[in-house]
Amino acid sequence: MTDEQPESARPEQGAHPAEDAGTATGADTGTATGADTGADTGTATETDAAAEQSAADAPLLRLEQVTKSYGNVAALSEVSLDVHAGSVSCVLGDNGAGKSTLIKIIAGLHPHDSGTYTIDGEPARLGSPREALDRGIATVYQDLAVVPLMPVWRNFFLGSEPRVGRGPLRRLDVAEMRRTTRRALLRMGIDLRDVDQPIGTLSGGERQCVAIARAVHFGARVLVLDEPTAALGVKQSGVVLKYVAAARDEGIGVVLITHNPHHAYLVGDRFVLLKRGEMAGSHAKESITLDRLTREMAGGSELDELSHELERSPAPPPPGSAA
Numbered sequence: 001m002t003d004e005q006p007e008s009a010r011p012e013q014g015a016h017p018a019e020d021a022g023t024a025t026g027a028d029t030g031t032a033t034g035a036d037t038g039a040d041t042g043t044a045t046e047t048d049a050a051a052e053q054s055a056a057d058a059p060l061l062r063l064e065q066v067t068k069s070y071g072n073v074a075a076l077s078e079v080s081l082d083v084h085a086g087s088v089s090c091v092l093g094d095n096g097a098g099k100s101t102l103i104k105i106i107a108g109l110h111p112h113d114s115g116t117y118t119i120d121g122e123p124a125r126l127g128s129p130r131e132a133l134d135r136g137i138a139t140v141y142q143d144l145a146v147v148p149l150m151p152v153w154r155n156f157f158l159g160s161e162p163r164v165g166r167g168p169l170r171r172l173d174v175a176e177m178r179r180t181t182r183r184a185l186l187r188m189g190i191d192l193r194d195v196d197q198p199i200g201t202l203s204g205g206e207r208q209c210v211a212i213a214r215a216v217h218f219g220a221r222v223l224v225l226d227e228p229t230a231a232l233g234v235k236q237s238g239v240v241l242k243y244v245a246a247a248r249d250e251g252i253g254v255v256l257i258t259h260n261p262h263h264a265y266l267v268g269d270r271f272v273l274l275k276r277g278e279m280a281g282s283h284a285k286e287s288i289t290l291d292r293l294t295r296e297m298a299g300g301s302e303l304d305e306l307s308h309e310l311e312r313s314p315a316p317p318p319p320g321s322a323a
């Protein structure tokens with residue numbers, strides 16, 4: 001994995017800092033070449049360190065000025081979004097804002113018409129959701145695509161079931177799936193009573209949590225969540241947001257699609273607002289309050305207009321009273 005390369009390269013570079021190289025080489029050989037080598041190594045080390053730093057700062061995924069139309073309908077127009085490791089980027093928008101279209105582009109379901117989509121700094125044009133998954137981009141859709149009557153562990157491994165035995169004795173490794181599901185859920189802090197229960201018997205929030213844990217277990221680096229709290233009550237929404245935060249703390253770059261600014265603000269690090277396919281704002285958490293985010297989301301002046309329209313008209317004077 002690309003992430004691991006700098007990690008494994010670091011100790012080697014760290015073992016040859018400029019002074020060490022200079023001293024060791026000088027002591028060993030007593031030649032000027034040794035000192036020169038030390039200086040060269042120093043420059044190289046600094047350059048490498050700078051390159052490593054900028055690689056660490058680079059977003060896992062970046063959309064720049066991305067545009068997408070369906071025939072005459074402009075679903076997205078020049079939308080930009082950065083997703084960094086260990087942080088949550090929220091995309092907020094009302095119905096028809098273009099949220100699903102954005103997800104489909106990120107997940108490899110639809111190609112974008114113009115603009116750039118880069119993954120790990122390289123331009124990408126994903127041909128299918130499978131390709132997105134192979135690049136570590138997992139999407140959890142609202143309907144969750146589970147088989148309700150199958151146990152939790154079976155759904156957890158759906159499509160990636162481990163097997164044991166050979167030839168005609170080859171079969172699903174049920175014990176391993178049960179064990180791993182339990183462990184993967186616990187790792188995210190999810191303590192299900194029973195992984196044997198049909199997934200359809202879990203609450204909507206619990207199903208979302210299982211889907212998040214599944215994506216983390218199968219190595220997602222970017223996790224796209226399509227309105228995970230849309231159909232949930234206050235308490236369950238809180239639980240799901242807790243696991244969004246847990247995924248973030250595992251170093252995953254999360255894209256949280258929502259129309260709820262309160263939920264976004266609880267876990268988000270940056271917020272992109274979409275309105276009729278266009279970017280209506282992009283803010284880091286430090287630069288916006290929840291109040292302002294809510295007003296921007298609701299369309300501040302439109303809300304003022306609405307509240308004006310909804311004001312009660314003054315009651316008519318009682319009959320017979322002097323006007």
Ligand SMILES: Nc1ncnc2c1ncn2[C@@H]1O[C@H](COP(=O)(O)OP(=O)(O)OP(=O)(O)O)[C@@H](O)[C@H]1O
Nearest residue numbers: 070073074075093094095096097098099100101102
């Ligand atoms: N396959 C399609 N063909 C034609 N128009 C489409 C298609 N998919 C989406 N649109 C249009 O593109 C615009 C953005 O739709 P999109 O589904 O991305 O918005 P959304 O923010 O996800 O909305 P919602 O929250 O209601 O699902 C809408 O005007 C929609 O009607």
